[in-house]
Amino acid sequence: MTAPVLYPFRTCNATGHRIDLSAERLVKVNAVAAVVSLLVGAIAALLLVLTRWQAIHLLPAVWYYRILGVHGMNMLIFFIIFFEMAVLWFAGTVLLDARPAAPKYGWFNFGLMVVGALLVETMQWSGRADVLFTSYPPLMAHPLFYLGVIFFAVGALGVVGQFFATLVIAKREKTYVGSMPLVVYGAMTAAVIAVITLVHGAAVYIPTFLWSIGLIKAIDPEIYRLLWWALGHSSQQINVAAMVAIWYMLGALTVGAVVLNEKVSRSAFVLYILFISMASAHHLLVDPGFGSAWKIVNTSYFMYMAVLASMVHGFTVPAGMELGMRLRGYTDGLFGWLRRAPWGDPGFSALVLSVVVFGFFGGITGVTIGTEQINITVHNTLRVPGHFHATVVSGTAMAFMGATYYLLPLVFQRKVAFWKLAKIQPYLFSFGMLLVEMGMTFAGSFGVPRRHWDISFSQAPFGVQFSPAVDLFLAVMGIGGILAVTGALAFIAIAVKSVFLGEKVTEFTRGVAMEGVPQGLTHPPVHPANADEMNEAMHAPERGIAGATPGTLVLVGVFLVAFMLYYFTNWKLLTFLWKIG
Amino acid sequence: MLTKVHTGLEPVRGIWWKPAHKAERVWVGIAFAWCMVLFAMMPLWHWKGGQNPSGTRRRVEPKAFYARTMAFATQYKVGEDRGLPIAAPPPGADVYLIGLTFQWYPILKLERGKEYTLHLSSLDVNHGFSLFPLSINFQVVPGYDYALRVTPTAAGDLRIICNEFCGIGHHTMVGRVIVVDAADKPVADNQRPTLLGGGDR
Numbered sequence: 050m051t052a053p054v055l056y057p058f059r060t061c062n063a064t065g066h067r068i069d070l071s072a073e074r075l076v077k078v079n080a081v082a083a084v085v086s087l088l089v090g091a092i093a094a095l096l097l098v099l100t101r102w103q104a105i106h107l108l109p110a111v112w113y114y115r116i117l118g119v120h121g122m123n124m125l126i127f128f129i130i131f132f133e134m135a136v137l138w139f140a141g142t143v144l145l146d147a148r149p150a151a152p153k154y155g156w157f158n159f160g161l162m163v164v165g166a167l168l169v170e171t172m173q174w175s176g177r178a179d180v181l182f183t184s185y186p187p188l189m190a191h192p193l194f195y196l197g198v199i200f201f202a203v204g205a206l207g208v209v210g211q212f213f214a215t216l217v218i219a220k221r222e223k224t225y226v227g228s229m230p231l232v233v234y235g236a237m238t239a240a241v242i243a244v245i246t247l248v249h250g251a252a253v254y255i256p257t258f259l260w261s262i263g264l265i266k267a268i269d270p271e272i273y274r275l276l277w278w279a280l281g282h283s284s285q286q287i288n289v290a291a292m293v294a295i296w297y298m299l300g301a302l303t304v305g306a307v308v309l310n311e312k313v314s315r316s317a318f319v320l321y322i323l324f325i326s327m328a329s330a331h332h333l334l335v336d337p338g339f340g341s342a343w344k345i346v347n348t349s350y351f352m353y354m355a356v357l358a359s360m361v362h363g364f365t366v367p368a369g370m371e372l373g374m375r376l377r378g379y380t381d382g383l384f385g386w387l388r389r390a391p392w393g394d395p396g397f398s399a400l401v402l403s404v405v406v407f408g409f410f411g412g413i414t415g416v417t418i419g420t421e422q423i424n425i426t427v428h429n430t431l432r433v434p435g436h437f438h439a440t441v442v443s444g445t446a447m448a449f450m451g452a453t454y455y456l457l458p459l460v461f462q463r464k465v466a467f468w469k470l471a472k473i474q475p476y477l478f479s480f481g482m483l484l485v486e487m488g489m490t491f492a493g494s495f496g497v498p499r500r501h502w503d504i505s506f507s508q509a510p511f512g513v514q515f516s517p518a519v520d521l522f523l524a525v526m527g528i529g530g531i532l533a534v535t536g537a538l539a540f541i542a543i544a545v546k547s548v549f550l551g552e553k554v555t556e557f558t559r560g561v562a563m564e565g566v567p568q569g570l571t572h573p574p575v576h577p578a579n580a581d582e583m584n585e586a587m588h589a590p591e592r593g594i595a596g597a598t599p600g601t602l603v604l605v606g607v608f609l610v611a612f613m614l615y616y617f618t619n620w621k622l623l624t625f626l627w628k629i630g
Numbered sequence: 631m632l633t634k635v636h637t638g639l640e641p642v643r644g645i646w647w648k649p650a651h652k653a654e655r656v657w658v659g660i661a662f663a664w665c666m667v668l669f670a671m672m673p674l675w676h677w678k679g680g681q682n683p684s685g686t687r688r689r690v691e692p693k694a695f696y697a698r699t700m701a702f703a704t705q706y707k708v709g710e711d712r713g714l715p716i717a718a719p720p721p722g723a724d725v726y727l728i729g730l731t732f733q734w735y736p737i738l739k740l741e742r743g744k745e746y747t748l749h750l751s752s753l754d755v756n757h758g759f760s761l762f763p764l765s766i767n768f769q770v771v772p773g774y775d776y777a778l779r780v781t782p783t784a785a786g787d788l789r790i791i792c793n794e795f796c797g798i799g800h801h802t803m804v805g806r807v808i809v810v811d812a813a814d815k816p817v818a819d820n821q822r823p824t825l826l827g828g829g830d831r
Contacts, residue, residue: 111798144639181795185756187772188797228646231638270756270771297638308638311646313654334683336769337750337776341684345672353665360661364654369638376635421672422681428767429758429793496765498758498793502801506791509804510712513762513789514825580635588632594652602653609664620671626766628680628745628781 056148061459063557063570067224068460071152072142076135076460077548078159080453083131084544086166087446090123091537098485098530102523103505110502114181117500119173121182125284125441126201127166132449133239133291134159134208139460140236140294141215146224150214154207161204168197181500183277186257186268195258202254206247209240231308231315232301235294238318239287245326246287249279271338278329285437286325288445289359290318292407295448296366296400302455303397303567304390305373305574306366307584309598314365320358328355331419335428344421356416363408363608368601375587375597376580383600395471396567399451402479407444410486411436413612423619425629429500432493435486442533443482447475450540454567457544463551464565467543474543478536484529492522683768685778692772695751699726703736711737711806711820724749724777727790727805729757729770731797734790734805742785742811750776758794761807763825767793785811787818787825 057070093116099107108116142149149155171193172178178190216237219225229237253276259265297314300306308314330347333339374386381389391397414436418427427433457465465471495516497504506513557563557570577583587597595602633648650658676682702725706717716737719725721744728735730753740746750759750770757770768776790805808818818824 110801114795114798114800145641179798185794187755188795225641227641227643230641235638269773271774274756274769274771294638301637301639306637307635308633308642309654310648310650311633311642312648313650313658314638315646333769335767337685337687337771337774340687341676341682344683345669348672353668356668357658357661357665360664361658364657364661368653373637416668420668421683422675422679425681425683425767426765428769429760430765430767494765496760496762496791498760498791500795500800501791501793504801506801506804508802510802511789511804511806511823512825513791513804515763576635581632584632584635588651590652594656596653597651598653602657605657609660612664616668620675623679623681626681626764627761627783628779629766630680630682630684630779 058148062555063459063573066143067146069142069148072138072149073460075138075149075152075155075159076143076456079131079135079138080456081548082159082163083128083135083449084541086123086127086131087537088541089170090120090128091534091541093120093123094530094537095534098527098534100502102527102530103520104524105527106503111176111179113502114500115173115176115179118178118181119170122169122173125182126198129288129441129445130201130205131162133243133287134162134205135456136236136291136295136452137208137212137240139456140233141212141219143460144230144233145216145219147215147219147222150211150218155211158204158207158211161207162201165197165200165202165204168193168200172197183281184257185277186260186270186273189261192258192261195254195261199251199254199258202247202250205243209243209247212236212240228311231311232294232298234315235290235297235318238321239290239294241322242283242290242325243287246280246283249276249283249326253277253280271336274333274336275329275338278332279326282328282332283325285441286321286328286355288441290321292403292445292448293318293362293366295452296362296404297369299396299400299448299451299455300366300370300373302569303394303400303574304370305377305576306369307373307376307576309365309369309372313361317358317361317365320354324355331424334419334421334424341421348419348421353416356412359408359412363404363412364601364605366404367604368598371598371601372584372587373574373576376576376583377574378577383603386600391568393472394567394569395454395465395475396451396569399447399454399475402475403444403447403451406439406447406479406483408608409611410483411440411444413615414490415440416612417616417619420619423623426619426623426626427493429498430493431489431497431499434499435489435493438482438489439486443479443486447479447482450478451475453540453544455569457547457551458554458557458566458570461548461551462553462555463547464554464563465543465567466546466551466565467539468565470539471543474536474539477539478533481529481532481534481536485526485533486529488522488524488526488529492519492526495519497523683778685776687777688775689773690751690775692751692753695726695749695775696728696753698749699728699735702726708739709820711823714806716808719746721745723747727759728753729759729792729796729803730754732792732799732803734792734803737806737808739808739810740782742782742809745779745781748778748780750778755796756794757792757796757803760791760793762789762791764788769794782809785809785815787816787823789825
């Protein structure tokens with residue numbers, strides 16, 4: 050079956066996968082770059098929460114806005130996208146037993162991304178790009194800032210192209226039989242959305258660069274906002290798709306999660322692709338550039354079809370975990386499968402925390418505040434970062450951290466250092482972020498603006514006195530921020546120590562627990578030989594709809610009720626405003 | 631016929647386009663119905679609700695908008711505070727408000743329960759109109775005139791916070807809107823304007 054192998058590779062002792070060594074090096078180097086960016090972004094985060102926490106108010110105004118830009122670029126662009134590049138190299142080669150397409154070109158792209166990132170950092174730290182993450186014209190940064198973003202995006206687009214080429218190679222060389230695994234399908238979804246996103250990125254950053262060097266006279270600020278958010282929000286959908294793919298992967302590795310139905314899960318991924326380019330609209334709901342019909346159709350991602358996709362995954366991921374556990378004998382009661390799950394495995398706890406906070410907090414708040422009229426009460430208040438930290442940090446970053454605990458032994462072949470710390474790290478990080486998100490969301494409900502240095506307005510011509518409750522919420526945000534940054538630094542310490550000084554591990558003995566190795570590798574969650582018959586029996590029609598996954602049905606029911614309560618409460622609050630039309 | 635038990639890490643052999651089992655079908659149905667509710671609420675609110683961001687929107691030269699606002703402020707000037715005119719237009723009037731770094735111009739004095747057409751624009755960069763303490767928020771974009779029909783529902787001495795980053799002095803950008811009731815209250819002291827929030831309805 051397999052084509053003659055001309056490339057150096059090793060065979061993974063735990064999974065049996067054939068790992069191409071040149072691809073493995075690309076996974077490693079992109080993951081390391083991601084962790085370095087995370088370090089810069091996390092230190093920036095600490096400075097920011099300690100400034101927004103008005104009782105401390107650490108940074109001077111100029112440095113607050115500067116560091117805010119640094120935080121945005123490092124977290125939302127460099128950390129996330131470097132990690133996604135690692136995911137693409139991993140999913141395209143390791144999971145398919147394939148060789149990478151043109152690995153040397155992969156190094157070129159990586160270099161381009163590093164140069165781009167360094168240009169951006171230099172411009173930001175030296176105060177030549179005090180335009181924040183969004184850089185709305187007519188605010189103008191140094192041309193090298195825009196050029197840095199373009200380099201980074203071109204490099205990323207190159208890697209995405211290589212990923213597609215790798216899929217073609219794998220198919221042609223028949224490295225796997227049948228259809229590609231669901232996890233790779235999810236990564237492919239992320240890659241397709243990345244192409245859409247980066248094309249918008251080119252459409253917005255290239256003219257802006259030309260404007261900054263004087264070749265174009267003016268950039269229309271509203272068209273910029275439209276195109277920029279087609280980049281800015283669609284890129285979050287890359288994160289969502291990559292995150293969901295990792296949910297399926299971690300579910301499989303930690304508890305033997307099964308795919309209930311390939312058609313349903315894959316169709317949900319396709320919905321992401323079809324409707325995501327409309328995502329910029331909900332940033333423009335209270336903008337003067339667009340009419341209501343345009344806003345309604347687009348903001349709902351064409352009638353909320355992308356929301357439907359997330360709600361589908363929100364069922365199939367936990368249900369797959371539940372079924373996987375039940376097939377392995379954890380059948381007691383509604384939630385025995387959850388109670389007896391491996392909560393000490395950081396890959397598993399990170400997975401569950403990511404799913405729960407992303408869904409309950411990020412998802413519900415996002416859909417609600419992205420409603421055309423409700424957005425009047427929310428636009429540019431702290432509720433907005435309260436929402437997106439729940440999706441991109443508690444959701445995506447948490448999932449990426451969970452995946453790292455498996456990548457360390459599998460790809461880097463190192464034991465996870467500081468193992469006891471690693472076991473609690475997901476809880477610490479997730480709990481801290483939850484406090485940040487709640488503090489921001491509640492403070493924002495009082496109208497506290499985002500991206501604002503001084504809400505005591507000490508230098509303003511007119512006094513503004515926020516409710517004393519705001520001080521409390523900002524303190525919650527501040528304390529949460531300290532916890533979350535501690536959690537992030539713990540993760541970085543674990544990753545760096547493991548990679549550079551970690552104990553080598555190449556053999557996993559089944560059934561023998563090993564310090565520093567997640568239990569999904571030493572105690573792989575194998576399904577019994579008669580799993581198919583058991584599965585048929587659990588799905589027998591006479592068992593009704595609760596048959597195979599009753600616990601998950603209860604959980605999604607709770608989710609739906611919470612969603613409805615939050616959504617309609619916000620409509621009610623809207624009626625207290627002026628009449629506006 | 632169910633798919634063979636497998637995880638998301640395994641390639642799928644054979645045809646995987648198979649009917650979903652009942653729990654999944656029911657959930658997809660419920661989720662789809664909920665998405666339709668979410669969608670329907672927006673047009674419904676345009677029809678029945680009182681708060682919609684539609685307004686009328688057109689491009690405008692910053693210079694032209696500046697001229698209109700100056701004429702408006704002069705015509706309806708009833709006083710001054712911190713060097714800014716206080717404009718008290720009659721009900722139904724077109725009201726002009728400029729955002730520019732780092733100031734809202736002019737101060738507005740409106741009557742509770744009366745409708746006005748509020749024109750928002752910027753002379754330089756993006757600004758964020760955020761009416762405190764009600765938290766009514768609109769994006770103010772240079773080159774665009776965003777005209778919203780507004781009816782203040784309660785008297786009070788309100789503030790306009792800028793909530794879009796507009797430069798290093800962004801946090802000092804605060805404006806003032808006074809909404810008076812039928813008895814012309816509140817009359818805030820110009821030197822020490824007091825913030826009366828939502829006030830009486």
